[in-house]
Amino acid sequence: MVIFVQSHLTENRIVIASTDRHHGVSRVPFHSRNLSYGVGDDVLSVLENRKRLKEQLSIIHLLSARQVHGDDIFVAEESLNEDLEVDGYDALMTDISGIGLMIQQADCQAVTLYDPIHSAIAAVHCGWKGSVLNILANTVQAMAEKYSSLATTLHAYISPSLGPCCAEFVNHAKELPPSFLAFQVKENYFDFWSISKMQLIKAGLYAENIRTAGQCTSCSSDYFSYRRACRQADGRTGRCATIIALRANK
Numbered sequence: 001m002v003i004f005v006q007s008h009l010t011e012n013r014i015v016i017a018s019t020d021r022h023h024g025v026s027r028v029p030f031h032s033r034n035l036s037y038g039v040g041d042d043v044l045s046v047l048e049n050r051k052r053l054k055e056q057l058s059i060i061h062l063l064s065a066r067q068v069h070g071d072d073i074f075v076a077e078e079s080l081n082e083d084l085e086v087d088g089y090d091a092l093m094t095d096i097s098g099i100g101l102m103i104q105q106a107d108c109q110a111v112t113l114y115d116p117i118h119s120a121i122a123a124v125h126c127g128w129k130g131s132v133l134n135i136l137a138n139t140v141q142a143m144a145e146k147y148s149s150l151a152t153t154l155h156a157y158i159s160p161s162l163g164p165c166c167a168e169f170v171n172h173a174k175e176l177p178p179s180f181l182a183f184q185v186k187e188n189y190f191d192f193w194s195i196s197k198m199q200l201i202k203a204g205l206y207a208e209n210i211r212t213a214g215q216c217t218s219c220s221s222d223y224f225s226y227r228r229a230c231r232q233a234d235g236r237t238g239r240c241a242t243i244i245a246l247r248a249n250k
Contacts, residue, residue, distance in 0.1 A: 034238025059100035065089040069129040095120040098248035106224040109161040110242030120147040140203040151204025159242040163216030164191035
């Protein structure tokens with residue numbers, strides 16, 4: 001299943017989607033639609049899973065990254081001749097149609113940004129380290145500098161990810177800034193969906209332009225979850241994805 005994120009504001013100019021773990025070809029423990037090359041899965045299985053995804057979304061090529069929980073941003077400034085995976089980035093941006101910006105995830109948030117005025121998009125990998133670095137605000141600023149995007153016109157989507165029910169941080173006093181304490185829902189548990197929404201609003205987005213999927217990947221077996229895999233076994237698991245693309249025929 002692919003969850004299509006639709007809005008009357010997109011006017012069919014973009015596609016935004018989050019995947020679950022089903023309907024792929026990968027074997028245990030990556031069963032079955034693992035979309036990452038970096039977790040130990042068979043490369044041919046990942047290729048087939050990505051091929052099927054592109055066909056389902058009518059996307060020509062995928063741009064992804066070997067994510068490192070940093071805040072560097074890769075800008076695609078020209079069309080791709082084939083799929084591309086860049087090393088060491090956690091946010092992707094483009095104003096080129098036909099490129100699917102893909103974030104790979106197994107509890108971390110993927111946050112997409114869409115500028116309907118300048119036809120520009122971004123996709124952000126945002127785990128707790130990315131939240132501490134405020135990669136969301138950095139990406140909003142980068143879109144302003146590159147595409148003249150106004151934060152007040154941006155539309156954001158926060159994907160299925162670790163929910164406040166499962167986001168336990170026993171070392172939060174060392175790992176998280178004091179400002180995050182306002183989002184502590186019970187002892188050692190934090191609402192990172194609300195943290196991301198707060199950071200986006202502080203960056204200038206309107207609250208009504210931010211959509212949150214509200215699905216916890218650790219709770220639901222429909223998604224890959226690193227935390228659940230650690231509880232149940234050795235932590236090996238696949239990666240779902242969130243994709244945003246400007247339609248090639250816009």
